[in-house]
Each structure stands twice: as structure tokens, then as C-alpha cells.
Amino acid sequence: MRKSWFTMIALSLIVSTALVGCSERSGGSANNNSGGNAASNEDGSGNAPKTDDTANAPKPDNGEKVRLTVYSTIGELKNQDMMKSIAADFTKENPNIQVEFQFPGAEYENILKVKMAANDLPDVFDTHGWAVIRYDKYLADLKDETWAPNLTDTIKPVVTNKSGKVEALVLSEAKDGISYNAGLLEKYGITPPSTFAELMEAADKLKTESNGDVTPFFMSGIDNGMIGGFLDLYATSQYISPSANDAATLLDGSFDWKKWTPLAQKLLDMQKKGYINKDVLTAKYTDMPQRFAQGKIAFVFGAPSFADEVYKVNKDVKIGIMPLTSMVDGDSQTFSGGERYTMGAWKDGKHLEESKKLIAFFSKPENMSKIANATKLPPGLKDITSEHEFTKYYEQFSAVRVFPYFDRVYLPNGMWDVMCKTGTALVAGDVSPEQFSDKMKQEYDRLRNQ
Structure with a gap:
């Protein structure tokens, strides 16, 4: 009887282990959250920003789902929702790619500094004015992307280093x-x-x-x-x-x-x-x-x-x-x-091509217009239509010199x-x-x- 009892326990453990293994493999995301959980303890408080949202779509029948982590400095809730809606449209076209946004607010800069020190950055992140000066060695070169030649004359020098590397897509230009x-x-x-x-x-x-x-x-x-x-x-x-x-x-x-x-x-x-x-x-x-x-x-x-x-x-x-x-x-x-809101790609990210694809999606004229109208700032690409109440002022003063902060x-x-x-x-x-x-x-x- 004692022997049978041990045999039953052993069989139970074997079955449980097998089920756990199947669960981890089928989930496909346990080791795929590039930096998504790393922020939770970076400030030592245990109160680091939580994931704000994920652009979800039904998982395809075959192929592992890719999860892109995106960090942004956008603070207004309505504008965060706007960014998530564009990401959701991207996921509809690319159902194997999830987009997870985080908006750390005041802790953004400190979190990114910790991530730089660990060389463990988000797949896509906002360079918040420091594309060339601070993040150059962490960013992929985007000069060959189709949108790169359309950067405005005032913003292109700000996000281009001395060797001609384009650091980021500028969603909104600060003036x-x-x-x-x-x-x-x-x-x-x-x-x-x-x-x-x-x-x-x-x-x-x-x-x-x-x-x-x-x-x-x-x-x-x-x-x-x-x-x-x-x-x-x-x-x-x-x-x-x-x-x-x-x-x-x-x-x-x-x-x-x-x-x-x-x-x-x-x-x-x-x-x-x-x-x-x-x-x-x-x-x-x-x-x-x-x-x-x-x-x-x-x-x-x-x-x-x-x-x-x-x-x-x-x-x-x-x-x-x-x-x-x-x-x-x-x-x-x-x-x-200079830069207000941007999207740069971590050059060492596991999903660099998918990151570039996401950035290219945000660069579409209809999406850039949506961002301009929501943030009420001039877009970082040429020939983007905007219809908010400050558009006429930006057009009126388009020839005024813009200096970096x-x-x-x-x-x-x-x-x-x-x-x-x-x-x-x-x-x-x-x-x-x-x-x-x-x-x-x-x-x-x-x-x-x-």
C-alpha cells in the first residue's frame, strides 16, 4: 500500500510537470517581454510604472507572437489613448505582433538611465530631446527608412548625428x-x-x-x-x-x-x-x-x-x-x-525588424495627422495635414529660427x-x-x- 501511494505521487508529479511545460511553450511570452517587466523594480520602490496597455489581436494558428515594448513620455491620457489606438491598428495588420505601451511619467528619464546602464532598453522608446547626445550608441540607424527623407528641415539636424545616422522618427516637433x-x-x-x-x-x-x-x-x-x-x-x-x-x-x-x-x-x-x-x-x-x-x-x-x-x-x-x-x-x-515625442529603435533589440515596421506604421500620413491634431504640435515630417487651432500659428511662424533647448x-x-x-x-x-x-x-x- 505504501509503495502504491508513492507510485501515485510520482505519477502526479510527472503529469503536473508535463502540463506546466506545455503551458509555458504554448503561451510563448514568458521570455519574450523585452524589458517589459524589468522596470518594475528599477527605482527600488516596487512602485514603478505598470504596463499601460497592449494592442491585442487573436493569436495566429502558427508562429510565435512577438511582443514589442514601447516607452513614451506622453503624459495626457487622451494622447496615450491615441497612441494605443494607432498601435491597435498596426496589430490588426500584423496579428503576430503585440505592442505594449508604458508611460512612466516623471520617472521616465531615471528608468531609461537604469536601462542604458544594463543595456536592456525597450524595443522602441522616446528619445525626449536626447537622441544624439545621450542615446546615439543605443539606437538603430533609421536613415534608410522610407520616411527619413521627409523629416522637416528644422528637425532633421536635431536627430541626425555627424555621420548621417538618423536616430528616430519625430512624431511631434517642439516649438x-x-x-x-x-x-x-x-x-x-x-x-x-x-x-x-x-x-x-x-x-x-x-x-x-x-x-x-x-x-x-x-x-x-x-x-x-x-x-x-x-x-x-x-x-x-x-x-x-x-x-x-x-x-x-x-x-x-x-x-x-x-x-x-x-x-x-x-x-x-x-x-x-x-x-x-x-x-x-x-x-x-x-x-x-x-x-x-x-x-x-x-x-x-x-x-x-x-x-x-x-x-x-x-x-x-x-x-x-x-x-x-x-x-x-x-x-x-x-x-x-527640437524633439518632443519620438520613436527610436533599440539597435540590440531581439525584434529590431518588427520595431522598424511599427515605427514605419506610425509614420504614415494619416497617423502623423492624428498625432498632430491630438498633441497640437507641428509634426516632424513634411506635408502632414493638421487641423487644430494652433496650426495657423505654426504656419505663420514657419520661417522663425528654432534653436535646441x-x-x-x-x-x-x-x-x-x-x-x-x-x-x-x-x-x-x-x-x-x-x-x-x-x-x-x-x-x-x-x-x-x-
Whole structure:
């Protein structure tokens, strides 16, 4: 009896093992999730981003299903859904390929740095402004793809390295200048300014004639990227775009950081004159759309990515965009930008051909138009039709120069945080413009030599 009992257990184990083995083989995905599960513990918290969605389709009768992992910096839920819908259309045409999106949000950059260190990147990922500078050695060359010759003249140099390698498909091209409440400017008889002096005159007119009801500029010390963004935009206008500029000295390390003091002083002057919201240190970015919708804010530095939040409060608000005003006499207006949303392929990915196929699908004119209309940004390919409310502005200013973001080219990694935090300390009264300059020099030298 004892012998029979052991025999039955042994037979049960054999059958169970066989069933498990069959289950793993038939699933086909246990070892096929390229990086899909790796992110779960990368920040050490166990709370890393979960897979947001997978474009599913019935599995074919033969052949193993390929799963492509795609990481994106898109934050708006409606735009995430738009990307998933395009991926679902791709899977309908390619039923053996699943597309799994992840949208890590604020943790995106940290997660990608960990993945670079492990040489275990997603099959397809957003280069978020760093295609050439940071990701070049991890990306496949896409110059022979059919869409590559159609990259716009302004974006092609940004995603092409010195040897001619094309790093990524640019879904949306960033063009950051100044977003403005067009209705307010019309009400007070203000033409969108083209110089910084004119911008300050407009700010004074708005503040004075509204009896303080209108705040010319909104910034947030909580979300201090708004303060850093102002400095980054105008650093280009002050030091890079003029014909006589400091680009070379910023690159070779010999820049005189005392030159930063006048820019810091301009920001401080704006605050002291009451041109910036009084609650700058406690206000949040999310406070801005409602105030904008109520006609209490005139200008926001950067792109109008907040537009839909404004329309939820007041659908009749008219929002305009314009290039950044010039800062130096004799110079002209500019945009800061480059890559906003992109798709690059990991060169060592197990499914590189499928990754290129997915990217090519997103490059189709109908899909690029869908992306442009959803993000309200200019597409990175030529001859793409878009029909959103900002299209006319991008067309109006199509000839305006576009410079890469100042910090990405001229500052060492880590300086963005320094600029944001010290800029906030400046408006808080904790540092002077001269001390701000000293801090920038100190951190520039330290980070440059790391």
C-alpha cells in the first residue's frame, strides 16, 4: 500500500510537470517581454510604472507572437489613448505582433538611465530631446527608412548625428515660445510683442489698466520647471541667437558666468514689479489653466499644451502662440525646441525588424495627422495635414529660427535642476542675481568635470 501511494505521487508529479511545460511553450511570452517587466523594480520602490496597455489581436494558428515594448513620455491620457489606438491598428495588420505601451511619467528619464546602464532598453522608446547626445550608441540607424527623407528641415539636424545616422522618427516637433490669452490682448489693445522690452511694456499695461486683476505672467515655485523654463528659453535669446554670441565659450568651458547676472535680474525685476503671480512660491502648474480661462493670466512661457484644460473651464477662450521675443538689440525672434515625442529603435533589440515596421506604421500620413491634431504640435515630417487651432500659428511662424533647448546643448547634465531650484530661490529672495551667477559657475564647473 505504501509503495502504491508513492507510485501515485510520482505519477502526479510527472503529469503536473508535463502540463506546466506545455503551458509555458504554448503561451510563448514568458521570455519574450523585452524589458517589459524589468522596470518594475528599477527605482527600488516596487512602485514603478505598470504596463499601460497592449494592442491585442487573436493569436495566429502558427508562429510565435512577438511582443514589442514601447516607452513614451506622453503624459495626457487622451494622447496615450491615441497612441494605443494607432498601435491597435498596426496589430490588426500584423496579428503576430503585440505592442505594449508604458508611460512612466516623471520617472521616465531615471528608468531609461537604469536601462542604458544594463543595456536592456525597450524595443522602441522616446528619445525626449536626447537622441544624439545621450542615446546615439543605443539606437538603430533609421536613415534608410522610407520616411527619413521627409523629416522637416528644422528637425532633421536635431536627430541626425555627424555621420548621417538618423536616430528616430519625430512624431511631434517642439516649438516653445510664449502662449498667450489672445482675448485679453485684444481687450487691452496689445499687439503680440516681438522684443523683450515690448513684452515688459505689455505686462505693465495689463497690470495697470486692469487694476491688478490681470497677472501678466504665471510661474510656479512648486513646479519649478516653469521658472527654469523661462531662464532656459531666454538664455538662448540672450547668449546664443544673436550674431555676436557666447555659444563657443559655453561649449569650451570658458564662459564668463557674470554674464548670467543680467538675465537673473530681469526675472527678479518681473517679480518685484508685480508682473508674476504673487503666490509664485506656492502656486502649482495645475492652478494655471483655470486662471487662464478666467482671464486672469495673459502669458505663459512655453507651448500651449494646457489648452484642453482651459477649454474645460471656458470653451470660448482664444489661445495664441508666438515666438520668444528677442532680448538683444538687432536680433530676431526664436523658438526653442527640437524633439518632443519620438520613436527610436533599440539597435540590440531581439525584434529590431518588427520595431522598424511599427515605427514605419506610425509614420504614415494619416497617423502623423492624428498625432498632430491630438498633441497640437507641428509634426516632424513634411506635408502632414493638421487641423487644430494652433496650426495657423505654426504656419505663420514657419520661417522663425528654432534653436535646441539651451540646457541640452550648452550645460552639463544636472544643470537643469540647478537652474530651476536657484531660480526659485531668487524669486523667494534667498539669493541675489550675483549669487545666482556664482552658483551657476560653481555647478557648471563641477558637473562639467565629472
